[in-house]
Amino acid sequence: MEQFFQQTINGISLGSIYALIALGYTMVYGIIKLINFAHSDVYMLGAYFGYVCMTSFKLGFLPSLLISMVLCTLIGVMIEKIAYKPLRNATRIAVLITAIGVSLFLEYVTMAIAGANVRSYPPQTGILDQSFNIGSINITMQQIIIVSITIILMVLLQFIVKKTRIGKAMRAVSLDSDAAELMGINVNTTISFTFAIGSALAGAAGIMVGIYYNSINPLMGMLPGLKAFVAAVFGGIGIIPGAMIGGYFIGIVEVLVSGYSNSMYRDGVVFAILILVLIIKPAGLLGKNTREKV
Amino acid sequence: MLEIKNINVHFGVIHALKGISFTVNEGEIVTLIGANGAGKTTTLRTISGLKKLTSGNILFEGKDITHASAQERVKLGISQSPEGRRVFSSMTVLENLELGAFLRKDKKKISDDLKMVYEHFPILADRRKQAAGTLSGGEQQMLAIGRALMSRPRLLLLDEPSMGLAPLLVQEIFNIIKNINKTGTTILLVEQNASMALQVADRAYVMETGSIVLSGTGEELMQSEDIKKAYLGG
Ligand SMILES: Nc1ncnc2c1ncn2[C@@H]1O[C@H](COP(=O)(O)OP(=O)(O)OP(=O)(O)O)[C@@H](O)[C@H]1O
Ligand SMILES: [Mg+2]
Numbered sequence: 453m454e455q456f457f458q459q460t461i462n463g464i465s466l467g468s469i470y471a472l473i474a475l476g477y478t479m480v481y482g483i484i485k486l487i488n489f490a491h492s493d494v495y496m497l498g499a500y501f502g503y504v505c506m507t508s509f510k511l512g513f514l515p516s517l518l519i520s521m522v523l524c525t526l527i528g529v530m531i532e533k534i535a536y537k538p539l540r541n542a543t544r545i546a547v548l549i550t551a552i553g554v555s556l557f558l559e560y561v562t563m564a565i566a567g568a569n570v571r572s573y574p575p576q577t578g579i580l581d582q583s584f585n586i587g588s589i590n591i592t593m594q595q596i597i598i599v600s601i602t603i604i605l606m607v608l609l610q611f612i613v614k615k616t617r618i619g620k621a622m623r624a625v626s627l628d629s630d631a632a633e634l635m636g637i638n639v640n641t642t643i644s645f646t647f648a649i650g651s652a653l654a655g656a657a658g659i660m661v662g663i664y665y666n667s668i669n670p671l672m673g674m675l676p677g678l679k680a681f682v683a684a685v686f687g688g689i690g691i692i693p694g695a696m697i698g699g700y701f702i703g704i705v706e707v708l709v710s711g712y713s714n715s716m717y718r719d720g721v722v723f724a725i726l727i728l729v730l731i732i733k734p735a736g737l738l739g740k741n742t743r744e745k746v
Numbered sequence: 747m748l749e750i751k752n753i754n755v756h757f758g759v760i761h762a763l764k765g766i767s768f769t770v771n772e773g774e775i776v777t778l779i780g781a782n783g784a785g786k787t788t789t790l791r792t793i794s795g796l797k798k799l800t801s802g803n804i805l806f807e808g809k810d811i812t813h814a815s816a817q818e819r820v821k822l823g824i825s826q827s828p829e830g831r832r833v834f835s836s837m838t839v840l841e842n843l844e845l846g847a848f849l850r851k852d853k854k855k856i857s858d859d860l861k862m863v864y865e866h867f868p869i870l871a872d873r874r875k876q877a878a879g880t881l882s883g884g885e886q887q888m889l890a891i892g893r894a895l896m897s898r899p900r901l902l903l904l905d906e907p908s909m910g911l912a913p914l915l916v917q918e919i920f921n922i923i924k925n926i927n928k929t930g931t932t933i934l935l936v937e938q939n940a941s942m943a944l945q946v947a948d949r950a951y952v953m954e955t956g957s958i959v960l961s962g963t964g965e966e967l968m969q970s971e972d973i974k975k976a977y978l979g980g
Contacts (some may be wrong), residue, residue, distance in 0.1 A: 456969060519913060617848075618846070620841065620845060620848075623834070623836075623837065624834055624837070624845055627834045627835065627836060627837070628832050628834060630796055630828070630832065631832040631834065632845075633794075633795075633796055633816045633817075634794060634796070634816065634820070634825070634826050634828060634832075634894075635820070635845045635848045635849075635893070635897070636816070636817045636820035636821065636848050636849040636897065637817070637845075638815075638817055672751055702941075711936070
């Protein structure tokens, strides 16, 4: 039982990361129906930006987190402007292939600049190095910080989407972009903003993974990216709370599987879940089973 | 108020609008009627800036808006209730109406206009917390019109407001359109329901496969033998 709780706590930490990445996938899909393959590389860049802040500039965790989020925001908006915007009226497959191209581009540019080797985040000191026990369950301060920051970001996101003008514009564009335009909503600005928010969240996830697992590399986005995508599909792609639930679900399942059986199965199980979701409820947990509109 | 000058619009190789010209004067209700695929919706979408034209000009209150963005046109006072209603289904009625006022900052006047919309459509006031997608077809149509009114338009474009509605409701919608016009909003009305449209309209244009083939006052066209045969069922 204690092992179960311990694993669940680890799973919640990992799930926070997946949830943050999944939000970016789901919001972008919601608004332009694109699976933004480059999103997982923005997460990777977030880890690198955090690394540079903490090693070269010796900044603390929080300033590094903020800088990493800001830089990822800029990168995300740039990707949209340069790669996707010119393709607004192109076929979806063309945009999808472009997204894969952007993803490879970011991975190999990072490799060219930073090298292909794994790099280690500096050892955390002070509060980030602490941990405490409840019974025999060990909780690290890093886990608490990851989960708290994730929750803060999610609350903030909900506030933006539900209450602010731009958030309402985001929802309107994702529901019906023509109708949104008739309201006087600038669809391009709204799409940029969506990329900005998704990328900021991915940046936060990147640096938090850096301090949590210590090692980063230019291809680190691939697997978590895929899993976060599964999480988004699990919760219902395009649905914000779905991505949150999906992220935590996938994170917990993955950790429990590797804890209780062979850790080699953990990735397989995640993709088995994807297949099951696609068979049983293709629209995802919170999705309505409607046929795709043309 | 609105001058359409020889506009051409293409969808790839399809020549959807073949050099059409017409005008809408301040205070009028002008209707655009014609068979399926004639190009009525395309005309309204072009006026709203959702569809780019190949050539020609659009003037609004003397100003050339041919290349203005959709947002600028809303700001200038052109608003549209699109074909098929297109309400934001998972948002509430109130949120839909508020989005109609997206570009406005004058909170006080917005809430006055909200009251005005509720006066035109009392049912929307009862349903304001309900998701728009759960409204009946007629209620959604009212919401689409109400939403378009929330930008305080000088020119209101209505694309088939009677589509799919029961006869009684059609009558009601047309009465409301007349009322909206009486309060000073100029209206360009696209309709399949030609007889109703001609009754309320000051003037009318008839479209056929991308061209305007006939025009006149509502009454004139109602008497026309061609129109009777083609659109009024004998
Ligand atoms: N997105 C599009 N792509 C290609 N062709 C289009 C598109 N939209 C409209 N068309 C074509 O343009 C022509 C005019 O269409 P439009 O929708 O303007 O007709 P309409 O008069 O509104 O018809 P209805 O009464 O059925 O609504 C049609 O031939 C239609 O097939
Ligand atoms: Mg039409």
